[in-house]
Amino acid sequence: MFHLRLIVPADRSAAVRDLLLVEPGATHLVVWPGAAVQPTGDVIACDLAREATSAVLADLRALGLEDDGAIALEDLDVMLSRSADEAERKAPGDSADSVVWEEIEEATSEESTLSVTFLAFLTVATMIAACGVLLDNPILIVGAMVVGPEFGPLAGLCVAAVQRKPRLAGRSALALLIGFPVAMAITMAFTALLGAFGLFDREMLERSRPLTEFIFQPDWLSFWVALLAGVAGMLSLTSAKSGALIGVLISVTTVPAAANASVAIRYADYRQAAGSLGQLGLNLVGIVLAGTLTLLLQRGLWSLQAARAKRRPPSPTTGAGKSS
Numbered sequence: 001m002f003h004l005r006l007i008v009p010a011d012r013s014a015a016v017r018d019l020l021l022v023e024p025g026a027t028h029l030v031v032w033p034g035a036a037v038q039p040t041g042d043v044i045a046c047d048l049a050r051e052a053t054s055a056v057l058a059d060l061r062a063l064g065l066e067d068d069g070a071i072a073l074e075d076l077d078v079m080l081s082r083s084a085d086e087a088e089r090k091a092p093g094d095s096a097d098s099v100v101w102e103e104i105e106e107a108t109s110e111e112s113t114l115s116v117t118f119l120a121f122l123t124v125a126t127m128i129a130a131c132g133v134l135l136d137n138p139i140l141i142v143g144a145m146v147v148g149p150e151f152g153p154l155a156g157l158c159v160a161a162v163q164r165k166p167r168l169a170g171r172s173a174l175a176l177l178i179g180f181p182v183a184m185a186i187t188m189a190f191t192a193l194l195g196a197f198g199l200f201d202r203e204m205l206e207r208s209r210p211l212t213e214f215i216f217q218p219d220w221l222s223f224w225v226a227l228l229a230g231v232a233g234m235l236s237l238t239s240a241k242s243g244a245l246i247g248v249l250i251s252v253t254t255v256p257a258a259a260n261a262s263v264a265i266r267y268a269d270y271r272q273a274a275g276s277l278g279q280l281g282l283n284l285v286g287i288v289l290a291g292t293l294t295l296l297l298q299r300g301l302w303s304l305q306a307a308r309a310k311r312r313p314p315s316p317t318t319g320a321g322k323s324s
Helices: 011-021 050-061 082-090 101-111 116-134 136-146 150-164 166-196 203-204 220-238 241-248 254-266 270-311 318-322
Strands: 002-008 024-037 040-047 071-076
Touching: 002 011, 002 050, 011 024, 011 040, 011 050, 011 150, 040 050, 040 082, 040 101, 040 150, 050 071, 050 082, 050 101, 071 101, 101 150, 101 166, 101 220, 101 270, 116 166, 116 254, 150 166, 150 220, 150 270, 166 254, 203 270, 220 241, 254 270
Parallel strands: none
Antiparallel strands: 002 040, 002 071, 024 040
């Protein structure tokens, strides 16, 4: 469940209170008249079933609380309450299938911003992957995949396409378009530095590398893996399954492909560089395409569930149940 806390202008407090009273997925409703100081107004709080959250937030934003008050949402890990169980039972749909768009937008907005931290993680991941490809070491490749932060901007592009958020799309695209070239340039310098110490050389790149050669040999299987990763990644975000997201990160070869391209360019092996960049492009396109389609399908299915729920007659005891 979620805990919802609102700052509501006094002239809209009754409307918000009534909205939450008749919402079958809301419970533990509390009102503190005049408690808010900045901005001034009433403070209203309740607990919301995940399934009901998006619809309630849309109604609250329609009342102007986003502009004249405040809407805060907090995920509750533990809730021991019979009335909360009743609210989840009465809320339409299944909690595991519900999509809270505001939660996804907030998460992807934070993860898709070009920052020093984002560049640092991407650069470190690419350098680790460079060691992995030259040593033909899949353990280092997997480690680089986990460290790489590139799935955040990719998810941001998917959300921006579905929700029509051009600013999020621009921010996500900027992170990728600047992040990868910067990480690759630093990795080329890193390769030259280790080469000067005798730790890297061209022969390591050109030799047979059976465990990592797939990185610079893209094929249709690579594209299908990227599609599946895009689906799994979006499902993990919308259902808050962080464990599943780790599996997604180690199933795509974005960072290793960028690393192999960097090393290949440094040693003037443009055949491998072209193959690696092709692998990188296949993964980026496949993830964004599949992620966007997954979100569109989820939104469509949830809209159908919400429409069916609205056609159902309300329970005569719903209002009484929510006031306790």
